[in-house]
Amino acid sequence: MDNFINEPIDTSSLPRFEEVKLNPLKPAYYKVMLFNIAVRYLIIGIAGGCAFYFIEDITRYWYIALLLFVIALVFTLFISRISFKNKGYVFRTHDVIYRSGAIAISTVIVPYNRVQHVALHEGWLSRRLGLARVEIFTAGGDSSDVKIPGLDKEHAESIKQLLMGKVLNIQEQHEE
């Protein structure tokens, strides 16, 4: 017990998460985002088109609907561009940081010793582009899970291994 020391912590010299430089996602991931937007708007467009074609009462308002549709599409594209630029991640020694959002920018930080499990997800288009998403789950519920998309497949794989290693390591320490 003699060598037990309990110095006060200098809170101002703690590492700051906000000063770490984040890694951007792979540019190819923007294609995935665009593709998803295209699919969504195509479905809305076809459904709307059918509605305006078959329901005669509203047919004469088609130009208003088209205008709204185009405005919404342009706005979504604009937002998606900002959102892509804002997305970033970094793995620190003790935690993972993920930033995202366009109108509201939010940063989630998950310490490794609270990670429950890690998963790798590949979408249909992502696989074709050689991308993957690392998903990090905690016990804090859905919205506390971190999902980092737009990583190189191999990179994602190694991140997953790294995280699993860390998680197992921590669990073993606890068992002892």
Add this chain to the structure above:
Amino acid sequence: MKSDFSSPQRQSLVGVVVMFGDTLQSTLRSLWPFLLVWAFRINQMNRLYVVTVIGAALILTAVIAYLKFYNFTFFLDEENEEFVIRKGILNKSRIAIPLDKIQQVNINQSLIQKFIGVHSLEVDTAGSSKKEVTIKAITHDLALSLKERLLDSEKKNSENDEVAASRNTNKAYPFISISFASLLKTGITSNYARSFALLFAFVITVYQNIEDYFEGEGYENDPLDEYVNGEVLFKFAAFIAIAIIVLTLLVNLSRTILKYFGYTITLQNKSLLLSYGLLNTKNTIIRPEKVQIVAVGRNYFQKKMDIQDVRISQASNNDDAKEQQKEAIEIPGCSEVEKNELLTFLLGQVPEKGEGLKPNIRKIILNTVRFIIIPLALYFVFAIWFYNELFEYIIFLPLYLAFIISMIYFGYRNSRLYSTKDFIIKQSGAWDVDNEFLAPHKIQAVRLTQYFWQKKANLGAIKLYTAGGNLTFNVADYSRLKELANYWLYNVETTDKNWM
């Protein structure tokens, strides 16, 4: 008393009654639309026919209930350390729960079970969000010894644990019991916001009906005008208002008493055993290591009477925040001393508040936009362009405004975030002021959010996730929040305490 659970056994025979009740209830619940239709046509139908159908349905239900009872067996598989349940009439299922996965065993009693003197036993596991296994009819002694056996294995598995050592002393010590007087006090002082909303809805409905009545009767000039002058009308309104207030108080009071009557807390094996309820008796266990957030809430009246509600959120498998809220265990009517004892037991100490972080004045603006400007804009847009009738309700506008403005103002004034060495404390609420206590090592993840218009003013929000609910603090100094986040992350990352 040691009972033998190693061979499969059925529930108490009187349990057939419980099964019957449950089966009948679920049948009625799934068929009620048809029943409603039949009920309206009952006069047109043949008496004999109706009686036969009802009789046949009851007999069928009874047979199903008996078969359910007959096919339901449970036993303890000592070899594989599993608790096994077999059930099902046509689709047989066998559920085996490894003993070390059992989180909690609750013994409850509903009204029907109380009549025939049996209890139900719920086994809560770490697997899914549902209570997986319920034995619906079991005698009290058997339930207690089964519970002991089910939770026993944990002791075996972690024998070297210090906690386990103390578990061997299996005695229960009385800890706190909530007196009837405290429940009375809680009953008449809680749920005001909800009562107010009910009152408001009721008044509007009555008002609307009176209007409709006069219009429907086709009176051009109100015939009552001669009798009803301002004074009478005022007296009438006052009478109605007072009657409603008394009524809601009575309803709140009886609800509180029904739910929490005879609230006793005992201390056993370093856990708290809670037991409460007048008609349906509930029993639960709280283990301090499972506790994530403890909230203490009280309003102005409750402060004067020295009572407060303690709400305890434990780690749950439920992801839905609302469900987590429901699962939180409430201990009503605690005195200051009892509250402090509870906090000391659950958190290790009574957390002290230091200097708190206040939200920015913009929070008032944000809430004004959200609860006044947007709703009023919608109201006027609809009233002007679509339903002119809506203007008749404009006399309620001052009431709404007074209510919302005071909520926003006091909500802002009470909102604080304290960070001490061992705890995070969030104070919030306008009338009912809540203090939520959270130990930093329970944090699972931290989220900081900033809207683009908040950037210049350096404002933002923080959200702390735990396994038993989240804690949010909005519209505050962003640099300070970031500083706090760094500090709490440091805490989580250097601690050797587990979150559960």
